[in-house]
Amino acid sequence: MLRLFKKAVKRLKQEIVVARREIRGIIKDRQEYLRQPPNQFTTQGYEVITEFWDKNECDRLIQVTDSLLRDRSYSIKDNCYLLCRKDIHDVDLDVQQIMNAQEIDHKLSELFHSHVLEDIFEQRLGEEVVLQSISIKIDNTDTQTKRGYHTDGLTPTVYKAFIYLNDVDEYGDGPYTAIPSSHRHIVKRLINYFYGWGVNIFATSKTKATRNFKEDFFLFYSDRQADSIFGKAGTMIISNQQLVHKGWHQHDKTRRYAIICYLIPKKNYSGQAFSFGRTAVKQEAQIT
Ligand SMILES: O=C(O)CCC(=O)C(=O)O
Numbered sequence: 001m002l003r004l005f006k007k008a009v010k011r012l013k014q015e016i017v018v019a020r021r022e023i024r025g026i027i028k029d030r031q032e033y034l035r036q037p038p039n040q041f042t043t044q045g046y047e048v049i050t051e052f053w054d055k056n057e058c059d060r061l062i063q064v065t066d067s068l069l070r071d072r073s074y075s076i077k078d079n080c081y082l083l084c085r086k087d088i089h090d091v092d093l094d095v096q097q098i099m100n101a102q103e104i105d106h107k108l109s110e111l112f113h114s115h116v117l118e119d120i121f122e123q124r125l126g127e128e129v130v131l132q133s134i135s136i137k138i139d140n141t142d143t144q145t146k147r148g149y150h151t152d153g154l155t156p157t158v159y160k161a162f163i164y165l166n167d168v169d170e171y172g173d174g175p176y177t178a179i180p181s182s183h184r185h186i187v188k189r190l191i192n193y194f195y196g197w198g199v200n201i202f203a204t205s206k207t208k209a210t211r212n213f214k215e216d217f218f219l220f221y222s223d224r225q226a227d228s229i230f231g232k233a234g235t236m237i238i239s240n241q242q243l244v245h246k247g248w249h250q251h252d253k254t255r256r257y258a259i260i261c262y263l264i265p266k267k268n269y270s271g272q273a274f275s276f277g278r279t280a281v282k283q284e285a286q287i288t
Pocket of ligand 1: 137152160174175176177245246247248
């Protein structure tokens with residue numbers, strides 16, 4: 001009994017250390033947003049740039065993607081791999097992603113080395129960013145397991161550029177959906193943080209291993225406050241991933257293909273490799 005009590009106290013102490021660090025980070029990030037140059041991207045948290053990527057290139061990339069799709073995660077070449085989210089998560093079970101796709105496609109490699117994306121973000125943010133990786137995301141139709149409103153991590157800030165490869169004209173095409181300016185909210189963010197903390201405590205260990213509920217938003221936000229972003233193939237959305245966002249949940253019409261580019265502020269970059277979901281490939285390798 002005493003041993004159990006000591007274990008619980010130790011665990012609580014660890015949780016408090018982590019929470020203090022995360023809460024400090026959350027507040028600091030929001031203070032930084034207020035110091036960014038005022039423009040549509042920094043105030044709204046996202047911006048749409050139409051006709052960014054050539055339509056023929058969109059079609060070509062869809063073909064390349066289709067030729068690489070399999071039902072399980074696997075290593076494609078070097079650092080490039082197919083991630084099937086069902087292998088690592090209990091949400092977004094029908095999402096697949098070709099990670100580090102710049103390593104297998106010459107046009108994506110050109111984009112990766114061109115500094116075009118960094119320039120777009122830097123002009124708006126007034127600080128340097130690093131493009132870490134480019135992936136191709138395949139959102140198969142799904143109305144059951146789509147993740148709800150969340151942010152990507154708690155702190156520090158990360159950015160993404162989404163480039164639609166097919167037309168996203170209606171909700172059934174699965175538009176990117178975000179609550180404008182929510183990256184600046186502090187009180188609602190913190191209340192959701194503590195709520196998620198509670199959910200984490202009661203979640204099963206299997207669920208806890210696949211996602212962090214502190215990044216989810218159960219309170220205050222609804223679709224009525226959100227912008228769903230529609231656009232033709234080639235449309236790019238640049239987004240601060242501390243925006244409260246999701247992929248539209250009633251995705252029941254067409255498979256959506258998109259290039260997803262991952263960027264972080266240069267001040268937070270220490271040369272780390274981009275390996276999101278790589279463990280799924282390792283697990284597959286062990287099984288086969
Ligand atoms: O692809 C989408 O529309 C949403 C993606 C998302 O939720 C994310 O990148 O965290």
